[in-house]
Amino acid sequence: MKCIRCHTDNTLKDRTDNQGRCKNCQHPFVFEPTAMKKVKVTDPMFAKAIADLSANNTLFFTSKQLLYFLDKRFKNKGSIPTFGCFFLYLIVVVIATVTAGGFLLEITTSVLALFAPAIALSLLTGFILSSVSSSAQSSPKARQSSAKSLQAIGGLILIAGIIASLVGNSFLLFVISVLLGVSSIYLGTQQRRNPMLKHQEFTVGADQLQGWLDRWQQINGSAQNMLPPTREERTPTTVNPDVTAYSFDRLVVCDTSTIAQLLIANNFHFENNCAILSITGYPKGIFDTTMTMLRRNPDLKVYAFHDCAPRGVGLIHQLRTSAQWFQDSTVEIFDVGLLPRQVFASQSMFVQNAADAARTAKQMPTEVRSSLSTEELAWLEAGNCVELESFTPQQLIHILNRGIAGSRELGTDDSSLIFVDSYGVNSYYVVESFG
Numbered sequence: 001m002k003c004i005r006c007h008t009d010n011t012l013k014d015r016t017d018n019q020g021r022c023k024n025c026q027h028p029f030v031f032e033p034t035a036m037k038k039v040k041v042t043d044p045m046f047a048k049a050i051a052d053l054s055a056n057n058t059l060f061f062t063s064k065q066l067l068y069f070l071d072k073r074f075k076n077k078g079s080i081p082t083f084g085c086f087f088l089y090l091i092v093v094v095i096a097t098v099t100a101g102g103f104l105l106e107i108t109t110s111v112l113a114l115f116a117p118a119i120a121l122s123l124l125t126g127f128i129l130s131s132v133s134s135s136a137q138s139s140p141k142a143r144q145s146s147a148k149s150l151q152a153i154g155g156l157i158l159i160a161g162i163i164a165s166l167v168g169n170s171f172l173l174f175v176i177s178v179l180l181g182v183s184s185i186y187l188g189t190q191q192r193r194n195p196m197l198k199h200q201e202f203t204v205g206a207d208q209l210q211g212w213l214d215r216w217q218q219i220n221g222s223a224q225n226m227l228p229p230t231r232e233e234r235t236p237t238t239v240n241p242d243v244t245a246y247s248f249d250r251l252v253v254c255d256t257s258t259i260a261q262l263l264i265a266n267n268f269h270f271e272n273n274c275a276i277l278s279i280t281g282y283p284k285g286i287f288d289t290t291m292t293m294l295r296r297n298p299d300l301k302v303y304a305f306h307d308c309a310p311r312g313v314g315l316i317h318q319l320r321t322s323a324q325w326f327q328d329s330t331v332e333i334f335d336v337g338l339l340p341r342q343v344f345a346s347q348s349m350f351v352q353n354a355a356d357a358a359r360t361a362k363q364m365p366t367e368v369r370s371s372l373s374t375e376e377l378a379w380l381e382a383g384n385c386v387e388l389e390s391f392t393p394q395q396l397i398h399i400l401n402r403g404i405a406g407s408r409e410l411g412t413d414d415s416s417l418i419f420v421d422s423y424g425v426n427s428y429y430v431v432e433s434f435g
Helices: 012-017 043-053 063-076 082-108 116-134 140-168 171-192 206-220 257-265 268-272 284-294 315-321 340-346 355-362 366-370 374-381 393-408
Strands: 250-254 274-278 301-305 332-337 417-423 426-431
Touching: 043 063, 063 140, 063 206, 082 116, 082 140, 116 140, 116 171, 140 171, 250 257, 250 268, 257 268, 257 274, 257 393, 268 274, 268 393, 274 284, 301 315, 301 393, 315 332, 315 366, 332 393, 340 374, 355 374
Parallel strands: 250 274, 250 301, 301 332, 332 426
Antiparallel strands: 417 426
């Protein structure tokens, strides 16, 4: 493992002999991969994850985003593509048949004995691929790849097995081949259906990541560009009267203060001439002043940016019906996402499942429920949700920029926005896709 300070390569013996320090500069290592069981992390790997997530330390990010980012890398590491899995299975089965199968054939002179190792390997392969394709510990990409491999291997078993049974005149081999082949194809097909309904679990927990971060910061200083938890300061901040005389063209409303903080820290408001607030009233110190400024602009456009969760999906309803926000207002409101239909279209997002989300979904207002399809309602009521923090800062900024750009193209063939409803006097639009 290389030292992140002097880039000297240290073997396990070097690290052990130097009490976990670099043999060249004596800088301590944060991680010892050989002592880790579930996942293996090295100092260069952790440093690269931070650099990649922050776009080479140019963007701020949250600790939850780092958790999602690392989880994706852990799950993608070591996964075998469908093509590779198919040929690996083929090579192993051929070798096993020629060696172990040939030996059994000499002993028993039975055609079935020749293919016994192949049958055993097929059962084992089917079990492993089926487990990976249905596991909450697997990424959507790994699930799909495993399910496709299961289908491809099932087809191979079916064709090769039938041919071998006819050549060897073995009815039992024919039956086994058909059962194994059809079962594999069926299981693979079932696993590929409705992937958006399958939730995931983190490879490592938030507490474990926090432990890593604490040690990292103790040895290497604070993780560059990682945001601290939001502070809900209620003391009003004094704003220059010359500034309050102006307004904004746009407002981005987030369903959490964390995402609002992230966008502000990355100067999204400066680059897009927009205000950024959360539905909870963040930032508290300037919330009332900002709302006063916003109400001066009759052409204001509002963009809702939220988790795909019951509270997030209800953000538009709250904006349109709350006196604190835009009740009886003529502003146009755009739902950038995230909505269940956008999750369905992607089929690659990190879906979580929580009992409290299921309870909240069943208590959503009638107006919110009527804006969702039967499939979307069932998905939410099953407790499924997707957090905006599962995306990198760069992705979130790109997605929001795209939503704002789409609102400028409203009424043209290039617009990615769909008119949904006129609620009172304001109009409501939805971005067709997320990112």
